[in-house]
Amino acid sequence: MVIDDAETIALQALAWIAEDEDLLPAFLAMTGAEAGALREAAGDPGFLGGVLDFVLAEEGRVLAFCEMHGLPPEDPAEARAVLPGGDVMHWT
Numbered sequence: 001m002v003i004d005d006a007e008t009i010a011l012q013a014l015a016w017i018a019e020d021e022d023l024l025p026a027f028l029a030m031t032g033a034e035a036g037a038l039r040e041a042a043g044d045p046g047f048l049g050g051v052l053d054f055v056l057a058e059e060g061r062v063l064a065f066c067e068m069h070g071l072p073p074e075d076p077a078e079a080r081a082v083l084p085g086g087d088v089m090h091w092t
Helices: 003-018 023-031 035-041 045-056 059-069 075-082
Strands: none
Touching (some): 003 045, 003 059, 045 059, 045 075, 059 075
């Protein structure tokens, strides 16, 4: 996977999170981001990595996101590995 594809998947994930009234507050609480700053933050590859970390934290999120966008379930993890910090193992 190349960086452009990874960023596209992360942006799709961010839009998916932002449209969900249950996920958005959980995402904001986990990241400390403010809803009004999401557009600006979306241009930061490091932030996009955090978006995918949030999706990857729960298998149900991964499957729901991938189903919504017609992606194979391994794509978010592959995208995360390409973005900054993706080579660091998280044991959560």
